[in-house]
Amino acid sequence: MEKEMVRITACDVVDCSYNKHNACHTLAITVGGPGDTCPNCDTYLHGTQKGGLVDIQGGVGACKVEKCTFNNSLECTATNITVGKHQGHPDCFTYKPRS
Ligand code: SF4
Ligand code: SF4
Numbered sequence: 001m002e003k004e005m006v007r008i009t010a011c012d013v014v015d016c017s018y019n020k021h022n023a024c025h026t027l028a029i030t031v032g033g034p035g036d037t038c039p040n041c042d043t044y045l046h047g048t049q050k051g052g053l054v055d056i057q058g059g060v061g062a063c064k065v066e067k068c069t070f071n072n073s074l075e076c077t078a079t080n081i082t083v084g085k086h087q088g089h090p091d092c093f094t095y096k097p098r099s
Contacts, residue, residue, distance in 0.1 A: 005059035006076045011083040013090040017045040018052040024083065025052030028061025031076070031092050039065045039095040041083050069096040 008024040018026040029043035036042075042064075045051070052058070060076040070078040081094035 003075075005061075006078055007080045008058040008060065009080045009082055011041075011058070011090070013041070013044060013083060013085055015046055016041075016090065017047045017049055018043065018058065020050065020052070020054065024058030025054060025056050026058050027053070027056060028059050029083075030062050030064070031060060032064030036065075038086060038089065039063075039068060039092040041090040041092065044090045063092075065092070065095060067097055068092075069098050070094065 010022055011019055011024045012022050013019055018024055029041050031039055031041060033040055033042040060081060063071055063076040064074055065071055070076055078094050081092050083090055084093045
């Protein structure tokens, strides 16, 4: 069965190259990285050059945050996610720690 990509409905990290009008425009982000304590957007790119595809609504390609309730086999199973700044870095705001 083909799985629909989890969409990023909003991202307020406006200094990211892939952000335009508070939306992400790269095909797929990766969430979490080596040594991360937060559910970081690992695709974040700080730069003046804008990239991505304007017609594309970004999605979650892979997520390495196993401790999130929505993570299954290192994939995101949330309906959709939002991303925002937390302590100066971009985080998945839909992250929910397992209880
Ligand atoms: S979700 Fe990540 S890659 Fe996309 S605009 Fe936000 S910070 Fe940039
Ligand atoms: S909701 Fe959880 S599993 Fe989905 S991208 Fe965010 S941290 Fe990863």
